[in-house]
Amino acid sequence: MNVSPCFDAGSLYCPCVLAELGQCVACSLLRGEELCTCGWSGLCIYTEFIRSGKKVKPRRRSVSARVLKKREITQGPGTRAFIFEAEVPGELSMWCEFPGSFVLVRPKGFPERFNVPISVMSSLEAAIALAVQVVGPKTTALERSCKEGREITLVGPFWSGLQGLEHLKSRQGGRVLIVAKGIAQACAIPPARYVTGRGGTVKALLGGGPLNSVFAEKELARTGASVEVLPKAKDHNLERVATELAGTRYDVLLSAGANVQHKALRDLLEGMDDPPAFAWTSNLSMTCAEGICGSCLTSGFRGCKAHLPDGV
Template sequence: MVKEAIDCIDAGTEYCPCKLAEYGQCLICSQCQGQVFCDCLNWKGVCIYQELHNNGYKSKEGRKTFDCNVEEVINHNNNLIVIKFKAPHKLVLDLVKPGSYIFIRTDGNQYFDIPISIMNSDIENDIISIAVEIRGIKTAKLLNTKANENIVIRGPYWNGVFGIKNILAQNNTKALILARGIGLAPMIPVIRKLLSQNNELYAVLDKDPFNINFATEFLDKYKIKTSENSLLEKGQLSDHAKVIIKDNLENGVTFIHIAGADILTYSVINYLNEINRNDITLSCCNNFKMCCGEGICGACTSRFSGHRVKRFCKEQADPRNIFEGRRFI
């Protein structure tokens, strides 16, 4: 059993207290939950209840919507589209950190917003790059995006990666990156952050189901060792992946970032359990469904043993904890 500390990605930021606190459902503050005593679950240096009181028991102003000019659109066989657009400088700065994502409005209607992770945030030129896999009605609408036209976005949001504390704790060590499919996009900010902390990285890339490595443009900017291998075979961790993980652990790797679907994360965790390497720290993509981004609509919620409900658009978690005690029915 991994001891779990509850953490909110927005606690102590300009967006705290949020609507959850206003409605008595704050993730952190006991008094914002209706209790009569002060018992913060994870102190962030700011009293959330005091902030709520000073704001007239109303939430802070939420995320804003921006009209951004599209600089470039790259369409890969109508299966994948890479969009680069110019954004306000502060928004670009806010979206640099690992786990950053935005909502894109595809049809002028707030109910058609889709959450997309940031692939790259260029603070020098104020250009944000995203990659979108075309899967349904809303994402298909993005195929109509053209250069020199406007795109409507909402942000910034930051909980696109679980285990951010583990990423920030890596300094002067060795790390392994396992990325598959569209997970190659949110992998880039993680790589940039780990390199800035003097870590030695090795990235294993599985471009399936795509025919190209669409992240090459950004990977080429960083001096890291990469290879292409299949990470999953018939829904199981591939033999190649097992050998790669074991060899890297023997070579001193103490941290693994998993950028892919939940089945990849789950398989890697199970393999680490099999070889008794629970000491390896992890981070992974947040693959829960997002809708409002504020924990209100319930699309991102999951139920765990003990009648616990977690709102994963805001709640940070260790990758091992998102599967342990989780109710799948």
């Protein structure tokens, strides 16, 4: 399956300003190289850029979103987290249905450096649900501004929140195991809905992680997934995951959690003779999510746009 190196390739936002600057993630020709190496069978970004008179598409625009509902997941001085629904334009919510969709959110009137990247938990007709863990100044400011009836500023959608998405796309009717812990439980719901909606089956192993709270169980069950809540364990439930993989043939293992979880599950797969494909949620720092600011750079890749190789 040929996959563009860039999540935005061929979208409403392509070609972007990176093409104009000779920094295109997907197109080697626009980067000044002599040969086409994109390996993609979709729309030719180079041709599109030349035909348009070397004009770039507009960036995603900021919109005001009204907070409809808010509920606490956890409270207390140690860990705070909450879920809220925001009213957004219908077109935006429609494009947020894809697995890996996320938006940048900040308090209204605050500068862009307060942007917080948040995965879309669910997409409604003209609203989206988002889960936030309060961990620093930006999320604290967002928590204070997220009051029912008040407006926040939102930019999106972006689609690079789930790496390895091509494994889900190429396996219609496949079997997927999701391991989701902490606030990343929210990231597990869209891919579960995507897989079951295409005739596949999903088993979800959920853990409270640093939140000490499992909040996505009912929502995942509504997608048709089989859900198991994991107890706290010294080995972080790796033995339970290994037992599940040994007893059932899965096509894809999806890790939704911290980078340490991603690494532990990758190491587990390396010890298998015929392991499933691996997908994982992105934990990169982001500010603009347009490949410009450099916050997301990892191993030479612009992580807010690029399909990352496994292990990066």
